[in-house]
Amino acid sequence: MSSHSPNQTHSMGAPFKFTDANLATYQEYLTRYDDVESALLPVLHLVQEQIKWLPQEAIEYVSVLMNIPEIKIKEVISFYDMFYDVPVGRNMVHVCTNITCSMFGGREIYAGLLKHFDTDYLTPTRDGRISLQKMECLGACEMAPCMRINNDYVGPVDLADAINKLEELP
Amino acid sequence: MTEKVKLTWNGKQIEAVKGSNLLQAALDNGQEVAHYCYHAGLSIAGVCRMCMVEQDGVPRPFPSCNATCGEGMVIRNDTPKIKAAVENTLQFHLLNHPLDCPVCDQAGECGLQDYYMKHGQYDSQMIDKKVHKEKVQDIGKNVMLDAERCILCSRCTRFTEEVTKTNELGILNRGDHAEITVNENLKNDYAQNLVDICPVGALTSKDFRFKQRVWFLEEVYTTCIGCETGCSVKVSQNKNGSYRVKPVFDETVNGHWMCDDGRSIYKHVSSPTRLQVASENMNGLFVPADESRVVELVTGKKANFILSTSLTNEEYARFFESIKGSKASVALYTLPTQGPEFDGILRRGDKNANLRGAQKAFEAAGFDHTSAGLDKVLNAISASDVAYVVVPEILYNEDHFNTLLKKIEKASTRIALTPGETLSSMKVFNYLLPVPSFLEKEGHIVNFQGTQRQLNAGLSYGETTKDISYYGKWVNV
Numbered sequence: 228m229s230s231h232s233p234n235q236t237h238s239m240g241a242p243f244k245f246t247d248a249n250l251a252t253y254q255e256y257l258t259r260y261d262d263v264e265s266a267l268l269p270v271l272h273l274v275q276e277q278i279k280w281l282p283q284e285a286i287e288y289v290s291v292l293m294n295i296p297e298i299k300i301k302e303v304i305s306f307y308d309m310f311y312d313v314p315v316g317r318n319m320v321h322v323c324t325n326i327t328c329s330m331f332g333g334r335e336i337y338a339g340l341l342k343h344f345d346t347d348y349l350t351p352t353r354d355g356r357i358s359l360q361k362m363e364c365l366g367a368c369e370m371a372p373c374m375r376i377n378n379d380y381v382g383p384v385d386l387a388d389a390i391n392k393l394e395e396l397p
Numbered sequence: 398m399t400e401k402v403k404l405t406w407n408g409k410q411i412e413a414v415k416g417s418n419l420l421q422a423a424l425d426n427g428q429e430v431a432h433y434c435y436h437a438g439l440s441i442a443g444v445c446r447m448c449m450v451e452q453d454g455v456p457r458p459f460p461s462c463n464a465t466c467g468e469g470m471v472i473r474n475d476t477p478k479i480k481a482a483v484e485n486t487l488q489f490h491l492l493n494h495p496l497d498c499p500v501c502d503q504a505g506e507c508g509l510q511d512y513y514m515k516h517g518q519y520d521s522q523m524i525d526k527k528v529h530k531e532k533v534q535d536i537g538k539n540v541m542l543d544a545e546r547c548i549l550c551s552r553c554t555r556f557t558e559e560v561t562k563t564n565e566l567g568i569l570n571r572g573d574h575a576e577i578t579v580n581e582n583l584k585n586d587y588a589q590n591l592v593d594i595c596p597v598g599a600l601t602s603k604d605f606r607f608k609q610r611v612w613f614l615e616e617v618y619t620t621c622i623g624c625e626t627g628c629s630v631k632v633s634q635n636k637n638g639s640y641r642v643k644p645v646f647d648e649t650v651n652g653h654w655m656c657d658d659g660r661s662i663y664k665h666v667s668s669p670t671r672l673q674v675a676s677e678n679m680n681g682l683f684v685p686a687d688e689s690r691v692v693e694l695v696t697g698k699k700a701n702f703i704l705s706t707s708l709t710n711e712e713y714a715r716f717f718e719s720i721k722g723s724k725a726s727v728a729l730y731t732l733p734t735q736g737p738e739f740d741g742i743l744r745r746g747d748k749n750a751n752l753r754g755a756q757k758a759f760e761a762a763g764f765d766h767t768s769a770g771l772d773k774v775l776n777a778i779s780a781s782d783v784a785y786v787v788v789p790e791i792l793y794n795e796d797h798f799n800t801l802l803k804k805i806e807k808a809s810t811r812i813a814l815t816p817g818e819t820l821s822s823m824k825v826f827n828y829l830l831p832v833p834s835f836l837e838k839e840g841h842i843v844n845f846q847g848t849q850r851q852l853n854a855g856l857s858y859g860e861t862t863k864d865i866s867y868y869g870k871w872v873n874v
Contacts, residue, residue, distance in 0.1 A: 296564030297564070298564050298578075298580040299564070301569060301578075302569060305570045
């Protein structure tokens with residue numbers, strides 16, 4: 228649910244296609260479920276693995292590939308927080324601001340990171356390296372305050388730690 | 398297959414088909430059940446939670462739209478528990494409602510208003526700011542969307558998914574940010590049905606909005622004459638005019654729906670340019686004329702009648718009776734096919750509303766109704782003849798009609814019998830005479846299935862007493 232303006236679509240300016248490896252993975256996904264629709268979530272994640280976000284071209288591609296109407300795909304994308312229909316940075320950083328993490332300073336870390344990298348919710352940093360997103364529960368209260376850098380959980384962290392970790396990112 | 402079961406609804410015995418929808422069974426038996434998302438023509442969504450019922454032996458209330466009828470079920474929806482459930486549900490539906498009833502077109506036939514009067518009447522407990530959404534959105538095909546009034550019953554998204562299969566609409570985002578959105582503007586030819594099935598004022602008709610308050614309108618139940626399907630419709634009208642056409646459920650012909658073309662069939666009936674009195678062509682301008690002058694003009698001349706296919710069976714019969722014993726020739730002008738023969742839902746390419754009735758009447762009277770017959774009559778017209786043309790009520794293809802008019806120019810006296818507006822192409826006529834429109838006469842037409850369909854008269858905005866048989870009598874003067 229990256230944009231709240233439903234009528235706006237974002238283009239990446241080039242056609243989208245799965246790589247051969249991802250196309251094979253897609254075929255494997257289809258064998259997991261009774262119907263094609265059920266494979267939509269993993270398929271959208273697969274697109275994001277390939278190009279980080281879900282431009283209009285990718286939505287059209289998946290729509291044709293899976294024979295699902297575009298609007299159904301957009302419903303799914305807009306429902307879930309971790310699907311992005313706007314361009315994001317190379318590295319995705321989720322900062323937990325749910326109750327436990329907030330009690331340990333999660334919100335302050337998020338605000339501090341935004342300030343340090345001079346950016347906003349989901350907006351990539353100017354070098355295109357990082358997108359920050361505050362999250363509801365990441366399910367790791369024992370690590371509070373915690374954050375997720377790409378696919379790795381980090382915590383407990385303080386603001387200085389967090390900045391150091393993010394500055395190391397490629 | 399249709400095994401009947403007996404069940405008890407609020408202590409009253411009702412009968413229903415085994416396995417049929419419980420909510421529909423209750424409605425069919427005259428019981429009141431509040432509901433928004435359930436629609437007999439769509440799949441079950443179970444999202445509005447208004448139709449809750451309690452069953453003996455079942456610990457919790459459940460929505461009746463998602464239940465089926467079984468023998469001996471004991472159902473209640475008048476218990477305090479259910480009343481509280483419905484009231485609380487309604488409170489959530491109205492949480493972010495903008496309360497703009499005074500400027501809302503749905504007012505008077507709105508599900509939110511109706512159920513608020515029955516199940517609501519509380520003061521709002523909402524202390525937070527309401528969520529605002531986009532209000533005046535033109536989503537195409539004469540449909541306007543107001544996202545703030547929407548209660549997310551999903552009837553419209555199910556309609557575009559299941560009935561038209563065009564999938565233009567969806568619900569984007571989540572929670573109180575969820576709203577109906579168009580992926581691309583509506584492109585289906587049944588879009589006005591969305592306005593009908595919307596239980597609130599979220600989807601309104603661009604054609605109808607701000608024209609009339611619904612409580613000032615009366616309904617005429619009649620048949621659409623837009624094509625040979627002959628859908629059951631109701632036309633809303635009052636003394637100032639007709640305002641809209643809505644479909645009426647008819648299992649054998651149109652089910653719940655009708656096409657967008659049929660929505661505009663009312664327009665000529667109360668149009669300000671509708672022909673009201675006999676008019677004479679004065680150098681291209683039609684001015685009211687005395688009927689006796691027309692009678693004088695046609696007396697003793699050979700009459701050629703070209704009838705349209707949108708008249709009733711009774712009119713054809715009366716007409717042929719009226720010209721009996723004269724030498725008048727009669728032909729039938731059929732409208733050309735428009736678009737595909739059948740679009741798979743309701744609309745048909747053959748736009749001749751009562752072709753079958755006309756053919757039968759022609760055969761009974763011994764006239765040729767084929768296009769060859771029409772050509773024969775047209776070719777035989779001589780300068781001293783009178784040519785009467787009954788103008789088709791709904792003209793989709795004016796060019797095609799104009800070619801017909803070209804062919805009658807030979808006749809010195811050309812008279813149009815028209816139930817509608819004066820078109821620019823009518824300048825070829827010497828006289829225009831008014832006849833009743835489909836909304837001003839009782840009668841029957843025969844649709845593509847061969848089924849008799851009833852036309853009913855509503856209020857009249859034009860000449861209603863002089864149908865074509867009145868003018869037909871002139872041949873024997």
